[in-house]
Amino acid sequence: MSDFVSDFWSYYVGIAVILSIVACAWLLWVMSRGKTTPNRPLKEGEDPRLAVGTTGHVWDETLEELNNPLPGWWAGLFIITIVFSLVYLVFYPGLGSFQGQFGWTSVKQYEAEKQATDAAVAPLYAKFASLTTEQLAANPDAMAVGERLFLNNCAQCHGSDARGNKGFPNLTDNDWLYGGTPEKIHETITKGRNGVMPSMAAAVGSADDVTNLANYVLSLSQSGGDPLKANLGREKFVVCAACHGPEGKGNQAVGAPNLTDGIWLYGFGLDKVIAAINGGHNGMMPAQEGKLSAGQINILSAYVWHLSNKAP
Amino acid sequence: MANDKEPKVIPIEASAAATPQQTSLYESQPKIYPRSVKGRFATWRWVFVWITQIVFYGLPWMSWNDRQAVVFDLAARKFYLFGLVLWPQDFIYLTGLLIVCALSLFLFTAVAGRLWCGYACPQTVYTELFLWIEKFFEGDRQARIKLDAAPWSLRKLARKGGKQLGWIGLSLWTGYTFVGYFTPIRVLASELAAFSLGPWETFWVLFYGFATYSNAGYLREQICKLMCPYARFQGAMFDKDTLIITYDQVRGEPRRPRARKQEGLAPAGDCVECSLCVQVCPTGIDIRDGLQVGCIGCAACIDVCDTVMDKIGSPRGLIRYSTERAMAERSNSTLSILRRLMRPRVMLYSIILVLLSSALMFSLIWLRKPFKADIIRDRGALARVVERGYVENTYTLRLMNTTEQAQRYHFDVSGLPGLSLTSEADISVPATDSRAVAVRLQVPPDSVPPGSHAIKFHIRAIVPDGQKGAEIEERAAFLMPM
Numbered sequence: 001m002s003d004f005v006s007d008f009w010s011y012y013v014g015i016a017v018i019l020s021i022v023a024c025a026w027l028l029w030v031m032s033r034g035k036t037t038p039n040r041p042l043k044e045g046e047d048p049r050l051a052v053g054t055t056g057h058v059w060d061e062t063l064e065e066l067n068n069p070l071p072g073w074w075a076g077l078f079i080i081t082i083v084f085s086l087v088y089l090v091f092y093p094g095l096g097s098f099q100g101q102f103g104w105t106s107v108k109q110y111e112a113e114k115q116a117t118d119a120a121v122a123p124l125y126a127k128f129a130s131l132t133t134e135q136l137a138a139n140p141d142a143m144a145v146g147e148r149l150f151l152n153n154c155a156q157c158h159g160s161d162a163r164g165n166k167g168f169p170n171l172t173d174n175d176w177l178y179g180g181t182p183e184k185i186h187e188t189i190t191k192g193r194n195g196v197m198p199s200m201a202a203a204v205g206s207a208d209d210v211t212n213l214a215n216y217v218l219s220l221s222q223s224g225g226d227p228l229k230a231n232l233g234r235e236k237f238v239v240c241a242a243c244h245g246p247e248g249k250g251n252q253a254v255g256a257p258n259l260t261d262g263i264w265l266y267g268f269g270l271d272k273v274i275a276a277i278n279g280g281h282n283g284m285m286p287a288q289e290g291k292l293s294a295g296q297i298n299i300l301s302a303y304v305w306h307l308s309n310k311a312p
Numbered sequence: 313m314a315n316d317k318e319p320k321v322i323p324i325e326a327s328a329a330a331t332p333q334q335t336s337l338y339e340s341q342p343k344i345y346p347r348s349v350k351g352r353f354a355t356w357r358w359v360f361v362w363i364t365q366i367v368f369y370g371l372p373w374m375s376w377n378d379r380q381a382v383v384f385d386l387a388a389r390k391f392y393l394f395g396l397v398l399w400p401q402d403f404i405y406l407t408g409l410l411i412v413c414a415l416s417l418f419l420f421t422a423v424a425g426r427l428w429c430g431y432a433c434p435q436t437v438y439t440e441l442f443l444w445i446e447k448f449f450e451g452d453r454q455a456r457i458k459l460d461a462a463p464w465s466l467r468k469l470a471r472k473g474g475k476q477l478g479w480i481g482l483s484l485w486t487g488y489t490f491v492g493y494f495t496p497i498r499v500l501a502s503e504l505a506a507f508s509l510g511p512w513e514t515f516w517v518l519f520y521g522f523a524t525y526s527n528a529g530y531l532r533e534q535i536c537k538l539m540c541p542y543a544r545f546q547g548a549m550f551d552k553d554t555l556i557i558t559y560d561q562v563r564g565e566p567r568r569p570r571a572r573k574q575e576g577l578a579p580a581g582d583c584v585e586c587s588l589c590v591q592v593c594p595t596g597i598d599i600r601d602g603l604q605v606g607c608i609g610c611a612a613c614i615d616v617c618d619t620v621m622d623k624i625g626s627p628r629g630l631i632r633y634s635t636e637r638a639m640a641e642r643s644n645s646t647l648s649i650l651r652r653l654m655r656p657r658v659m660l661y662s663i664i665l666v667l668l669s670s671a672l673m674f675s676l677i678w679l680r681k682p683f684k685a686d687i688i689r690d691r692g693a694l695a696r697v698v699e700r701g702y703v704e705n706t707y708t709l710r711l712m713n714t715t716e717q718a719q720r721y722h723f724d725v726s727g728l729p730g731l732s733l734t735s736e737a738d739i740s741v742p743a744t745d746s747r748a749v750a751v752r753l754q755v756p757p758d759s760v761p762p763g764s765h766a767i768k769f770h771i772r773a774i775v776p777d778g779q780k781g782a783e784i785e786e787r788a789a790f791l792m793p794m
C-alpha cells in the first residue's frame with residue numbers, strides 16, 4: 001500500500017511528524033513562562049493585573065510589549081491539540097507507512113460511502129425489480145431514472161441522444177450488433193462487448209484486391225462503388241464471410257455487423273471500408289457490472305430497449 | 313481627554329520592588345459579576361433582545377406554501393426563504409448580503425462605535441438572557457458574590473441548580489431551534505418526541521446548545537476581549553467624530569465621596585467614586601480610564617451613572633455618548649456632534665450601502681429568472697453526418713426549475729442558416745427539480761463553412777395566455793466538420 005520508494009522515507013516522515021509535535025509542546029512550555037516587570041511595586045494583596053507589566057521587549061526605542069496574560073484555558077486548548085494529534089497518529093495513518101489501529105484508507109472510506117449510498121437508493125430500485133422490460137419501458141418514473149443513468153454512464157460514447165458516434169453504435173435505430181432483445185441488451189451492459197475485426201489485408205491479397213473487395217462491400221447495401229470492381233471483389237468476400245456471413249448479413253453471435261443495411265459504424269465511403277479491411281477495428285464496450293448495481297442495469301437495459309421500441 | 317491630563321506613562325525604569333520576575337504568561341481571568349442596571353439604554357438593549365430572539369426562535373415555526381417558510385435544505389441544496397427558492401447557483405446573493413452586512417457594520421461603527429456589540433450581537437443578547445436567569449435564581453451582584461463565597465449548603469445547591477436548569481434548558485432550546493433551520497422544525501419535534509433524532513441532528517443540537525451555554529454562561533466577556541475579530545477591527549474604525557461612551561474627566565475629577573464634598577474641604581468633581589460604573593460593566597473595565605479595547609459600548613455605565621447624578625442632584629451625563637472631538641473642545645452641543653456626522657467616510661459608506669442594497673434587491677426581484685439553463689455540447693464527437701448528408705451536433709440541455717410549480721418550457725435555436733431542432737422542443741420539469749435532455753441540431757450539407765459557429769438557445773417558460781413567461785438566452789457552439 002505504501003507509496004514510499006524506500007523505507008528511509010517512511011522513517012523520515014514519521015520522525016519529522018513526531019519532532020514537529022514535540023517542538024510544538026516545547027514551544028508551548030517555553031512560551032508559557034517569562035520574565036515580566038510590573039510597572040510599579042505592588043501593594044499588599046493587590047491584583048497584579050492592576051500593575052500591568054512589560055515583558056522587557058522594547059522596539060523602536062519606546063515601543064514596549066505589555067504583559068496581558070491570556071486565560072489558562074487558552075493554553076489548555078493548545079494542549080488538547082497536542083493530545084489529539086498523538087491519539088490521531090495511533091489510530092490513523094500519519095507516521096510514514098504505519099497504517100494506524102483503525103486500518104483506515106481512502107479506498108475503504110470510498111467503498112463504505114458507496115455501500116451506504118447503494119443502500120439508500122436500493123428502495124428506489126426495489127420497486128422496479130419485479131417489472132419486466134416492457135413494463136419498465138411503459139413506466140415514466142423508471143424511464144426518467146433510466147434517462148439520468150444513461151446521461152451519466154453511457155452518453156460519453158453513445159451521445160446524450162443515444163444516436164452514437166463514429167465507432168460507437170447508434171442505439172435508437174434497431175440495428176444491433178449483438179442482438180436487441182431485452183436479454184441481449186442486459187448482457188451487453190453487464191458483461192461489456194469487445195468487437196474485434198482483424199486486419200484482413202494479407203488474407204485478401206494485393207491492394208487492388210482490397211479496393212475491389214471494398215467496392216463489393218459497398219454494393220451490398222447499394223451504397224455506390226464501381227460495379228465492375230465490385231464484381232471482381234465478390235470472390236474475395238469468402239474471407240469476410242466467416243464472420244459477416246456469405247450474404248454479408250452479419251452475425252450477432254460474434255458481433256459482426258450487417259453490411260447490407262447502409263449503417264456504417266466506422267464511417268461511410270470507399271476510403272473507410274478500405275481502411276477497415278486493411279487495419280481492422282477493435283470496438284470496446286466496457287462491462288458495467290460492478291460499476292452499476294443490478295437494479296440500475298435493469299432499468300438501463302429497459303431504457304436502451306425502449307429507445308428503439310417506443311410505443312406507437 | 314488627552315489634553316486634559318498627562319498621558320498615561322508606563323515607567324521603564326524599575327523601582328526596587330518592581331524587578332523582573334519569572335511569571336506565568338497565562339493567568340486565570342477574574343470572575344466578573346455584572347450588576348443589573350435599568351435605564352434608557354438598558355431598555356433599548358432589551359428591545360433588541362426581544363426583536364432578535366422573537367425572530368430567531370419564531371421564524372422556523374412559520375409556514376409558507378404548506379412548507380416551513382425559512383429552511384435550508386443542505387442535502388437537496390435548496391434554500392427556502394418565504395416565496396423564494398435559492399439554489400447553489402444563487403450563491404452570489406449570499407455574497408451580496410454579507411457585503412451589505414459588513415458595510416452596515418462599518419457605517420454604524422463610524423457613526424456610533426460598537427453599537428452592534430452593545431445591543432444586538434448574539435454574544436451580548438445571550439449573555440443578557442443568561443444574566444437574567446442568573447439574577448432570578450441567585451440575586452444581583454452582591455448576593456452572587458456572597459453566594460459564591462459561601463460554603464455549600466442546600467440553599468446554595470438549590471439556587472445554583474435552578475440556574476443551571478434554566479441555562480441548560482435555554483441552551484438546548486437554542487440548539488434545537490438552530491437545527492430547525494436545516495431540518496424542518498416540526499419534523500424535528502416529532503423525531504425528538506419519538507427519540508429518533510438522527511446522529512448529526514443530535515450532535516448539532518448539543519453542540520450549538522453547548523456553545524450557547526459556555527459562551528453566554530461562562531466565557532462571556534472573554535469572547536469579546538480575546539477572540540472576537542470584529543471587536544478589534546471596529547476599534548480601528550473609530551475617528552475623532554465617532555460617538556463613544558466617555559467619562560467627562562473635567563467635570564468628574566477630582567473624585568470625592570459626597571460627604572467630603574459637602575464639608576467643602578476642596579473643590580470637588582461630580583464623580584462620587586461610588587464605583588457603580590465598574591460594577592455594572594459586563595467586561596469589568598473602568599470607563600473612567602478612557603476609551604479602551606474592552607469597552608463593548610453597552611452603555612450600562614451611562615444608565616447607572618445617570619441614576620447616581622439624579623440622586624445627588626447633579627446634571628446627567630457625567631458618563632455619556634460623546635465624541636473625542638466634542639470632549640476636547642468642551643462642546644456639549646448635540647447639534648455640533650450631529651453636524652460632524654456628515655463627514656466623507658460616513659457619506660461614502662451610506663452611498664455604497666444604498667447602491668449595493670438596491671442593486672441586490674433589484675437583481676433578486678427583477679433580474680433573477682425563475683429557471684436556469686445549462687447547455688453542454690457532447691464531448692464524444694465533433695459532429696456526425698446523418699441522412700441526406702445533414703450535419704448533426706448533439707447537446708445536453710439541463711433545465712432547473714426554481715419555482716415551486718411544475719413548469720413546461722419551450723426552446724428554439726438561432727444563429728445559422730437552416731439550423732433546425734430535430735428533437736423535442738418542449739420540456740416539462742417538476743417543481744424545484746432539474747432535468748437534462750438530449751438536444752439534436754442539424755444544418756443542411758455545405759450550408760456553412762467548416763469550423764465552430766456561435767449559436768443561441770432561446771428558452772422560454774410556457775405560461776397561460778396573456779402572461780409574459782421568463783426567457784433565457786444561452787450561447788453554444790455548432791461544429792461543422794471538414
